[in-house]
Amino acid sequence: MKTQNIHSTPETMGKQHIPGIQKAGFISGILLLCAASFGSVPQAQEKPEGRIVGTVNSRETKEPLFGANIFIVGTSLGTVSDLQGRFEISRIPQGTYMLEISLIGYKKGIFRNVRISPARTASIRADLIPIVLHQQTMVVTASKRRQRLEDAPTTVDVMDAGAIRMRSVTSLDQALENAAGFGVIDGQIDLRGSTGFNWAAGSRVLMLVDGHPLINGDTGGINWDAIPVEEVEKVEIVKGAGSALYGSNAMAGMVNVITRDPSPMPETRARFSWGFYDTPAYASWKWTDRFWTTRIAKGNWNPVHSLSFEEVDLSHSRKVGKVGFSLNASRRRSSGYFENGDYSQWNAGGKVKMDWSSRKSLSLAGNWTFNNHGEFLQWISQAKPLQAPQEELGNRIHYEKIYFHSTFKNIVNSRLDYTLKANFYRTNWRDYFRDNNDYARTDRFGVEAQFDYVAHWWKPQTVTFGSEAVHHQARSMIYGNPVMWDAALYVEDELKIADWATLTAGARYDYHRLVQVFADQQISPRTGLVLHPAKATSVRVSAGRGFRAPSIAEVFADITVSGIRVVPNLDLKKAEKATSLELGINQSLAFVPSNNRDSTRFLKNPLRWTMNRFDFQLFADIAVFSSRYENMIDVDLNPTLMAFQFVNLGKAKIQGLEFRLQGTAFRGHVSGNVGLTWIDPEDVKTGKTLNYRSRQRTVTGFDLKLGRWSFGLDYRHASRIEEVVNLFSSDERVPMHVMDGRIRLDLGSLEFSVEGKNLRNYQYTLRQRYLEPIRHFIFTMRVKP
């Protein structure tokens, strides 16, 4: 067997050839799919096959690179480099291909004219150039399969593990608040003003973990504490209608949390955090002597029993043969900063991944969380905003969440791969209130089969299609025992019209049934066009329709808390729908100095000195968007019943503009980001601003690395919420101004950090009578491999 050697840096370029795959019809694809589904059926095509082997190294350090994505363009074949930087892709049909090798932090390697034949093994040696370019990022959520960020038809924001961990957060939403257009009100996501806040009963943004929905079966809400923050690899935030692939709840976007795969080498991680709440901004707000800073002022430095919080996270990961596994556990406790605001939480989970070959893998993951927390619904008065009414003191909630999900992925051949998914999510809570002991246990079980078929009819294209079924069952004192289920079929085609243009079109059909109440069906189409008019420039246009079916809670909730009563609405039978449009453009810029070892002195020639040392990389993105909602579901006061109900309110529109700028300079020693979002959210019928929306939102972040030290600063601003639901609506409301700062010392396997949250001790509310966190400080020690 001969070997074709290609040793090249990524600059090796040639003319691109379409892979030598015979043209075939869609029917044959379906047949192939059926064959693949039964596993043992032989290959549909008897074509000679070959393989590619190679290594991936850093051009700068010459060290092997682990985890690089190797992908044969125009096929579904790909793999990941191992610890020695080696990779192998076998059973490649004979032909000439283009190979892409990408890794975050490195310039992408492209190898054209890679010839595959049974007689020879193609050998590749890739020396990747270190560089941080936003466009190197691969995403998996926007089109339900792996693609380059700049090829996604809608806006995708990516927050990686480094950005999350540097912020010492105890809950993932605290980190995501620093993404552009991303608001969190009492745990509920408000993406570009889509949801506002509807008292945790239905989210217009779908939460996913490793591509599996993680939303409550009853409310459709999100439990952030069920996500182990330390296990997160990255988070993809997709903005815009996503129902064409994901169905209900994805009408305004998706947030996909991608967890870390088990490590091939034994790896143990630990995090220990302790923090305390500073004294409130006003002396009259001090409701206890347990504020540590108050104690220190009196000469008592003992932090025990002060208003504090701590967290311990442990995880271990290793691989035995072809099976990798990771286990994690965490314990959190907080006294809270207001009365009855304490919590105690336990969390345990794990992930197992089996790689039979580079083509077949199975992953199983699960997590259990138990949270025992006090309930603070509203303050006594603005003079006592950290104190709960006497009759609510001692009210507690026990909340348990369990989820399991499994993913089986099989690359059948160079054109077809399929993924089978199953997931189960149980939420189980009980109130221990003075006036009630309500409870609810809800199970959500879902299965999905997804196929990706690479075809070459007229132009290269990838067809993604599949089906999904979900069953919800609640057993509750406040909902009764309703059953709800959904079934769906979807298809989306990504057509490569030219090297610089990609067209996407697809639709999803959903049948939704709330047993004995109503049945509904929806078709959610989506189309998008992505153009690359110049190098590192991307223009995207997309239009889509999304929907959200009423949740069990919105239809059946019958509950009274602190005198506020919510009653069922069995007439709530219409799904809310949204038609969304987006036009966006992004541009990457990079400047690399010609000679950074130049000996010119600054004072002698400042311009030359600067030009020879200064490097930068910038990513800028601007998007205009518009969504029109019909039958929008919101909570409203029913004056006849003198209680609140969820109702279809009518039409609304949200339009706006978002600008993002991310950059690094001085070889990554300085980095920063800015996100500006303006929206105009209007109730079409009344002309009023929609409830709980801030018209303007700003996020900025700066980080500076100097040797082992790093320093960072975040600032978030949201304009005053103009309208709220008609409950204490005359209460004073102010804009949000929050500043966080951090200092970190990295000693290799040990890392220490101090972070100050809400440094200016700015006092504000996002929903009525609930003061957002006052200034607090967190000390963290992290043990890492």
Next chain:
Amino acid sequence: MKLSSKRAWLVGLGWILCLECLLGISCYQGHGLSPLEPNSGNTTGIQGRIVFSGHWPDSTKEVRVAVLKSYPIGMTHPDSLMAFVLANLVAFSDTLPRFVTECNYRFSLPVGSYAWVLVAWFPDIPLYLFGVKELGAYYRMGGTQKIPSPVHVIPGVMMEGINISADLNNVKRPVPFFKTVKKQTGK
């Protein structure tokens, strides 16, 4: 770029200070929300005497003074009153003594005008906000006017003489405040 630890500290702190100053100057908005009576201790608000008439119902959970910004003039239908009250309610006082014939009250309020100061009776059932009844309101002329008298709270002054006659018989009859809640049995 390699710096000594000491220099790294200095540069880093300088960086943060500069940014803090820039952001602080450009975005400084004070501390946001503040207590209702800033810089005046507890001297801004209202105080007065409440005289109860009639018999105290056994179902009494508590009694408080409630303050609303507006009075629902011409709004007689109870259906719309609930929305009005929830939108205009400024504050409840602390719980007042029960089963007494009269008592004094005093509580802090923000500076402003309040059209409706009333005594609110809370029943001993979970739906306390919806079972609330008005026992009586503040009338400057002792109840001869058609609508309650407004109270103007000025900075640094505890407005005295906001006296209210509370009729406990109002508990038994429907009054234009909150209607009795019917249990919803829709499912």
